Amino acid sequence: MRKTGYKNSRYIHFSREEWAELRAATPLVLGEEDLADLRGINEKLSLDEIASVYLPLSRLLNLYVAAAQSLYKVTDTFLGSPATKVPYIVGIGGSVAVGKSTTARILQALLSRWPDHPRVDLVTTDGFLYPNRVLEERGIMHRKGFPESYDQRRLVRFLADVKSGKEEVGAPVYSHLTYDIVPGEERVVRQPDIVILEGLNVLQSGDPGLGKQSTFVSDFFDFSIYVDADVRDIERWYVERFLTFKNTVFRDESSYFRRYVDLTEEEAIEEAERIWNEINGPNLRQNILPTRERAQLILEKSSRHEVRKVRLRKI
Template identity: 30%
Template sequence: MTESRPTDAAHPSPRELADRARRLADDRGARVLIGIAGAPGAGKSTLAEALVAELGARAALVPMDGFHYSQHVLGLLGRAERKGAPDTFDAEGLAALLARIRTASGPVYAPTFDRSIEQPIAAGTVVPPSSDIVVVEGNYLLLDDGPWAGLRELLDDAWFIRVAPEERMRRLVERHMRFGRTREAAEAWANDVDEPNARLIEASAGRADVTLAF
């Protein structure tokens, strides 16, 4: 990227972001990894999917949520009631996968996450050799401590999404209700579990190359 790149952008379109990604890959002449981070409900998945659709065959999507511990493991660890916190993910596994994706000459299979069953799915997606832009999306890509600290250096460009807090909370409550919680339970989870995580994630925003406001 050139030194004149913006450090923030308001309401950028998928086409504008796709142009940025293409320029980066073309300048490097090699596969690049673009990280999209932000708090729960910020719209990371929606933006990542739109970006990959805009980029077409050049791009592949790797969701951090595929590295959720399973419900069985969370139960063994006593962390099921905090699902979504940093220590409920296999951060080392994600880092190893990103390092492999950077240098692989063949297809690389990555896990995904199925919200309908609240479980990770092994080899749920593939990064084909033809994809020179890999979009990685997740809450904790920019954390600077513990097993997450090394992830930032594996990303060629890091984007942080911000959205109005009330809108983000509305999305979270609706999401939790869509997957089976009552409104009361959805609001409790959003306030008691998601919001502490959101504050932690927001503190990592300064490690991004660009902040996207929606």
Template identity: 30%
Template sequence: MNYVSRKHGLCHAVDVSQLPSVEPNSFAHLNGLGIAHDDIKDIFIPLAAMIWRRYQCWHSNFPMIIGVTGAASVGKSIFTEVLFTLLTSWCERGEVSCFTTDNFLFSSHALESMGLRHHKGFPESFDQTAMQQCLSDIRVGHSVIIPDNDHKLGGRRLNLCQQIDHPNIVLVEGVNAIYFGHYSSQVDIGIFLEAPLEAIKCWFLKRLKSFIGTSCCDSSSYFHALKGLYPEQMDEYLSRVWEEVELENYHLNILSQRDSADWVIDKKCDHAIKGLWLKG
């Protein structure tokens, strides 16, 4: 892999001069996500441009699939949302779709009954048959319906779903987005987000504590049982989840996808992108 640092300018390594313009409302949306203008210009537009250029040379009748993966809380959702917004700005309506593999997680109740309560996020906690069928259907150009999963509820939201209807570009994000239930890469462009593990731990604990704080009073929430914990008990619980679930899953199942990735995004402790590794 070849490393391109932010210092030396990804925008100089990728020609963006012939790209369509980005719509003002797209910039406004990205700013609303907390993405700085310099990051959009120096990092994300060149990255999206590489996808766009490949798409322009895409001679298949079937969609191009891009997988974005990495540890929990490393920033996959925001990263994917930025790429989706830029690509949508350059494409016709409906040509770009995105979804998360989290929508194929078994419910917390199902995981409990299968003895997988502490394996949420591990391969066996996903409905891999449904995931593989979804990817196969997208591959051959079929329209697919994807369930809507809510982490706070610990399961799928009834009567809510997402339709992927014959797009030309599909962005998939999740802890298994490159392997997608298989043991070999099933995407056309694989993107792995990495950062120092201590930073990922801090991001994860902060997000989980926020989830619990905003939903533990809701009796229908997965986190309701944690309502009565004292602060020191909560900290102990969070640390145990990190050590026994997230960190173990990262080393066993997530990190191995890095070798299959076409791009490895190098993030700093403040979520800023320092540079990236490019295959080839």
């Protein structure tokens, strides 16, 4: 198989067609009936996309997980300690509206069908946002999604507990409907084989809000993925998603964004563009995009939301 050559790059570059060949004999275990649960808002996910992009990726991750499990056994043997179960952690980062949540759901569905690691948990960093009350007290409600709006210490502690093999580890739950943490509710992780952590800033290696703390979320990743696209396309997808939400979930009586329901389409577009220009766009440029090259694998999307290129970091 020919790989696109970039001699001085840290990555091996693959076209969609080249990457699809690496599926080998991996069977497609998902059907049309699964797509509705996997695709995101305004995404046209197809079985061809899953077969060409995500099946090869699930095969690669399966090989990595098997190698990691063997390495853990070697370490336990060397230390003369009983074998411990250590979850493999995959981090997925990228902008708002780029499709990282869909990527995470697809990988969870595919990886859980491999016999060596049937238990795959998906956790989003949204649950580790500070409650709106705290954000308002600190005057950073308008910075929601920026690094300082997350309880980074709690997130690091969560990953440390998961990685240490703790039997049960709780994570806060976030409601996109109320736009806030759900009081008293937890998502419990019970020693899964794989944990997929998806979020905006997961690949960062530093944050002013952590002070002198030297341990970061990305330190716990065994493998990391960045979902990439042209910024202009991401902005368009964000506006399209906002319009879709305006006519659907924003209509719920409990929705934090119900005030947008009565906007005309033109007014809604203006509001979505304002939010992008003041919050999501700056966060992408300042905090998210600079972490892209830290990922071990980059999925580059076309304007049609399809992955057109894949970059895999050289070992």
